[in-house]
Every structure is written in structure tokens, then in C-alpha cells.
Amino acid sequence: MTTASDHLSRSALLFLSRQSNLKDVATRLKPFRQLAARFIAGETLEEVVDAARALTAKGLMASFDHLNEAVRSPQEARDEVKQYLRLLARIDQVGVKASVSLKLTQCGLLFDRSLALQNARAVVADATARDSFVRVDMEESAVTQATLDIVRSLHSEFGERHVGAVLQSYLRRTEEDAKALCAERVRVRLCKGAYLEGPDVAFPDKQDVDASYVRCMRILLDSGVYHGIATHDERMIDATLAYAARQQLPKGAFEFQMLYGIRRDLQEQLAKAGHPVRVYVPYGKHWYPYFMRRLAERPANLWFVMRNLMKG
Numbered sequence: 001m002t003t004a005s006d007h008l009s010r011s012a013l014l015f016l017s018r019q020s021n022l023k024d025v026a027t028r029l030k031p032f033r034q035l036a037a038r039f040i041a042g043e044t045l046e047e048v049v050d051a052a053r054a055l056t057a058k059g060l061m062a063s064f065d066h067l068n069e070a071v072r073s074p075q076e077a078r079d080e081v082k083q084y085l086r087l088l089a090r091i092d093q094v095g096v097k098a099s100v101s102l103k104l105t106q107c108g109l110l111f112d113r114s115l116a117l118q119n120a121r122a123v124v125a126d127a128t129a130r131d132s133f134v135r136v137d138m139e140e141s142a143v144t145q146a147t148l149d150i151v152r153s154l155h156s157e158f159g160e161r162h163v164g165a166v167l168q169s170y171l172r173r174t175e176e177d178a179k180a181l182c183a184e185r186v187r188v189r190l191c192k193g194a195y196l197e198g199p200d201v202a203f204p205d206k207q208d209v210d211a212s213y214v215r216c217m218r219i220l221l222d223s224g225v226y227h228g229i230a231t232h233d234e235r236m237i238d239a240t241l242a243y244a245a246r247q248q249l250p251k252g253a254f255e256f257q258m259l260y261g262i263r264r265d266l267q268e269q270l271a272k273a274g275h276p277v278r279v280y281v282p283y284g285k286h287w288y289p290y291f292m293r294r295l296a297e298r299p300a301n302l303w304f305v306m307r308n309l310m311k312g
């Protein structure tokens with residue numbers, strides 16, 4: 001059950017996730033770093049490759065995310081492209097089953113939309129040459145339309161096997177987006193949504209977000225396109241399994257996706273039952289906003305940090 005205090009903590013944590021001035025202080029605190037290590041595979045490419053090897057050994061696939069969002073300069077955005085090109089080359093070399101996840105604000109979307117397209121295009125072109133896949137993460141609703149426009153442009157050039165979108169079931173617009181993207185054969189990762197949004201654009205109540213998730217999941221599963229069902233919510237997973245059985249879909253018709261460090265038991269259980277499962281593996285130095293969104297999803301995590309801070 002979600003309580004009023006959960007709502008309040010979630011909003012407060014999401015507000016703090018956007019305060020870049022807090023980032024330097026927070027990332028130096030040991031309890032923060034300790035808890036962050038549960039959700040972030042490491043700060044370097046080699047650490048993340050080790051994490052991917054461990055996942056592969058358990059029959060899990062990965063999608064790597066080099067953490068750094070809302071970059072502020074063209075140079076920073078170009079540096080992110082270089083990081084992704086190194087990452088794709090390393091994945092190829094090591095031979096782990098992995099794709100990449102990319103944020104468009106990491107490519108410059110907040111200050112130059114055509115630069116963001118150009119940068120994302122460079123990453124998708126490289127992934128295509130390596131027969132890999134780029135999932136374009138979805139960020140705040142202020143950039144939803146621009147993000148989908150860019151994904152569509154990349155999809156028309158590189159095709160469904162090399163680039164896909166993310167939709168968030170908390171947004172009121174998402175059901176229509178799901179129908180449109182399926183008609184265009186764009187691969188979608190369906191998640192609930194992790195940002196602070198107003199009731200004008202997003203459902204404020206969890207039960208409406210969940211109901212929207214189930215409606216969208218059904219649209220995706222009916223489409224014959226290979227989508228990702230991204231959730232740790234067992235009720236959403238059960239609803240997906242039940243619908244897939246009813247529609248007589250084979251196990252490889254879609255994949256489940258979960259975040260690194262969350263519900264590892266469920267990840268392994270689904271993989272053992274023969275379902276494709278992909279783990280989203282974030283890494284890099286700029287983990288503060290990602291980590292704060294994970295805290296906001298489960299404010300109970302915050303008590304771990306508070307207790308350890310008080311212990312000194």
C-alpha cells in the first residue's frame with residue numbers, strides 16, 4: 001500500500017535528484033556510496049564488463065548505460081558518444097549478450113536538438129555495424145515528444161533491430177503512443193516512469209499507473225513486435241505471463257527487463273523458466289540522479305542511508 005508519507009518522500013527525493021549542487025556532497029558520503037554500489041555496477045568500463053560476465057553466466061542479458069544525463073555542452077555530449085563507441089567495441093570484443101541504453105539529454109537534447117540527433121545517430125550507426133541495439137531511454141515529459149521524434153527518425157534509417165524507444169505507463173499520453181509505435185514496428189521498453197511529473201500529464205495514483213501498464217502491455221504483446229516488459233512488480237509480471245499464455249505467445253516473443261541490483265531472485269527465476277531477461281546495468285561517475293530515482297522508488301532504502309549517517 002502506498003501511504004501519504006511515501007508520496008511525500010518520493011516527491012522530495014525526486015526533487016533532490018535534480019539539485020546538482022547536492023551531488024558533490026552526497027556522492028562523497030560513505031553510506032550513500034555503499035548503497036549506490038547495490039544499484040550501480042561500477043565507475044569504469046572494466047568493472048561493468050565483469051558485471052556483464054556474471055550476468056551472462058546466469059543466463060541473463062544486459063543493457064549498459066553510461067551514466068551522465070542532462071549534459072550542458074557540445075564537448076560533454078561528444079565525450080558521451082566516445083564513451084558509447086568504446087562500450088560497443090568492448091561488448092563486441094568480450095562477446096557478452098548486451099545492448100546499450102542511451103539518454104538523449106546525454107547527447108545534447110537540452111540545448112541543441114539537431115546535435116542530439118547527430119550524436120545519437122553516431123551511436124546507433126556503430127551499433128548497427130556491430131549488429132547490436134540501442135535503447136533510447138525516456139526522461140522527463142518535457143522531452144517525451146522530442147525523444148520519440150528522434151527515435152522515429154533513427155528507426156526509419158536503421159530499422160527495428162537496431163534502435164527502440166521507452167514508454168512510461170504513468171503518462172496519460174502513453175496508450176496512444178504505444179498504439180502508434182506498434183503500428184510503425186518500433187520496439188518499446190515499457191516501464192512505469194521514474195520522474196517527478198504533474199497530474200496534468202501523469203496519473204498521480206499508483207493504481208492508475210498500474211492499470212495503464214497492463215493496458216499498454218497488452219497493446220505491445222498483440223503487435224507481433226519484440227518488446228521489453230520492464231518491471232519488478234510481480235503483479236505486472238503475472239499479468240504479462242497470463243496474457244501471453246492466453247494469446248499463445250511463445251516464450252521468446254518478448255523479454256522481461258529489470259534493473260541491476262533489484263529483485264535478482266526474480267531475474268534468475270524468470271530466466272530459469274526460459275524467459276529472455278535483460279538487466280539494465282548502469283555505470284560511471286555521474287550516478288547521483290540515477291541513484292536518487294532508485295531511492296525515490298523505495299523510500300525505505302533511505303533509512304539505510306540515514307541510519308548509517310547517524311552512526312557516523
Ligand code: FDA
Binds near residue numbers: 138189
Ligand atoms: P514498483 O515501483 O511498483 O515496484 C515493484 C516492486 O519492485 C517493489 O515492491 C520492490 O520490491 C521492487 N522495487 C522497485 N524499485 C525498487 C528500488 N529502487 N529498490 C528496491 N526495490 C525496488 N524509468 C523511466 O522513466 N525511463 C526509463 O527509460 C526507464 N528505464 C528502465 C529500464 C528498466 C530495465 C527498468 C526495470 C526500469 C526502468 N525505469 C525507467 C524505471 C521505472 O520507470 C520504474 O521507476 C522502476 O522500474 C520501478 O517500478 P516497478 O515497475 O518495478 O514497480
